[in-house]
Amino acid sequence: MAIKPDAVSTVTGPKSRTWDSKDCLLYSLGVGAGAADPSRAELEFTTENSTGIAQRVMPTMAVVLNAGGLDFSAVGEINLFLMLHGKQGITLHREIPVAGTLHSTTTVTGIWDKGKDAVIEFESVSVLAGTNEPLFTNRMSLFARGEGGWGGERGPTNTVDIPAVEPDHQVIYQTRSDQALLYRLNGDRNPLHADPIFAQAGGFDQPILHGLCTYGFTGRALLHELCGSDPARFSSMDVRFSSPVMPGEALTVNMWDTDGGALFRTLGQDGRTVLDAGVFRFA
Numbered sequence: 001m002a003i004k005p006d007a008v009s010t011v012t013g014p015k016s017r018t019w020d021s022k023d024c025l026l027y028s029l030g031v032g033a034g035a036a037d038p039s040r041a042e043l044e045f046t047t048e049n050s051t052g053i054a055q056r057v058m059p060t061m062a063v064v065l066n067a068g069g070l071d072f073s074a075v076g077e078i079n080l081f082l083m084l085h086g087k088q089g090i091t092l093h094r095e096i097p098v099a100g101t102l103h104s105t106t107t108v109t110g111i112w113d114k115g116k117d118a119v120i121e122f123e124s125v126s127v128l129a130g131t132n133e134p135l136f137t138n139r140m141s142l143f144a145r146g147e148g149g150w151g152g153e154r155g156p157t158n159t160v161d162i163p164a165v166e167p168d169h170q171v172i173y174q175t176r177s178d179q180a181l182l183y184r185l186n187g188d189r190n191p192l193h194a195d196p197i198f199a200q201a202g203g204f205d206q207p208i209l210h211g212l213c214t215y216g217f218t219g220r221a222l223l224h225e226l227c228g229s230d231p232a233r234f235s236s237m238d239v240r241f242s243s244p245v246m247p248g249e250a251l252t253v254n255m256w257d258t259d260g261g262a263l264f265r266t267l268g269q270d271g272r273t274v275l276d277a278g279v280f281r282f283a
Contacts (some may be wrong), residue, residue: 002077004117004149005111014103016129017067021048022241023186030183031216032173044229048098052245061220062065063088063212064134064186065096067104067126074181075108082145082201085211086119089139089238095231096136101129102158104237112155118147119155131248139238158276167254171221177248183213184214191221209245218266218275221253226262227282232257235261242276243268253278255280 028045048055072078103126110121124138155156176182180193188210193197199207217235226232245251250269255262264278 002063003111003120003144003150004074004148005150005152007108007112008073008111010071010108011072011105012071013067013105013252015067015105016101017126018064018101019065019099022264023056024055024057024061024098026069027186027216028058028066030186031213031220032059032175032179033058033062033220035174035176041228055098056231057098058216058220059092059096059223059231060084060090060216060237061096062090062092062213064188065102065136066100066126066138071106075111076147078147079145082147084143085146085241086141086143087139087238087240088141088212089236091137091139091236092234093134095135097128102126102135103129110155111146111152112157113152114143114154115148116146118144118232121143145274159274160162160263160279162263162277163256168257169225169255171225171253171255172250173217173221173253174250175213175217175245175247179213179247180209181247183210183216186199187220188212204244206246206257209247209249211241211244212271214241214251214266214274215239216243216277217251218253218264222255222262222264222280222282225255226263235283237278237280238265239266239275239278243272243274245274 017076035236043050043053044056104124106122106124109123112119119141123142126135128135184193193207210241252267255264261281266275268274
């Protein structure tokens, strides 16, 4: 076993990241903006010079702007090819500006023994350079296959009960057959999402879509359906990854209203759950 259970509370950073208008446009296109309903062209997210429209940023871009990085050396020597994305959450402390520089600090918040496997949890806090104004917080859990079994605690069990009734809202988005090739330009160049030979070695017939791309499509649906397309109203979004998505699949985002937010679940085109236990908060 190569994992270091005593790495909990290890802090890395701060690390810096600078972005600009073009980065924001590329991210929006990577999560399908502008390609759905022609009456909702999403010009504020896909252009910077449309008449009378100011450019704005998709809130879920927080997952790629996060500069804290995941310093896996802090938690041991882990086979990254056996690592799965378990959960992802973001909290927006203010609307993301179109350009800027931020500093991110990442903390290992938990390492849990699941028997054969392990779960590693991180939290990264990003602030704007110069003012140290809080911008957003990322929460991530990674499922490390084959890294458990040291006799540690299994960790808390957090359940989200999705209602067994028809959703209050539903949005369907079609991904492109080259969606992963577009999304990878945001920074995640893992060949699992581009190289057919590498994907087949991992047990897939073809390259799969980034989980965070599915997350971005889902966040886009929540933004438009529940926040009136206003990023300033988007507060937090937490979800569990359940199944990979293939580029070209249609995604159905189902939402159930709650007090101050919504529960949500995203389905693939065959009806399987791809994102589950979703909790969304908005102003």
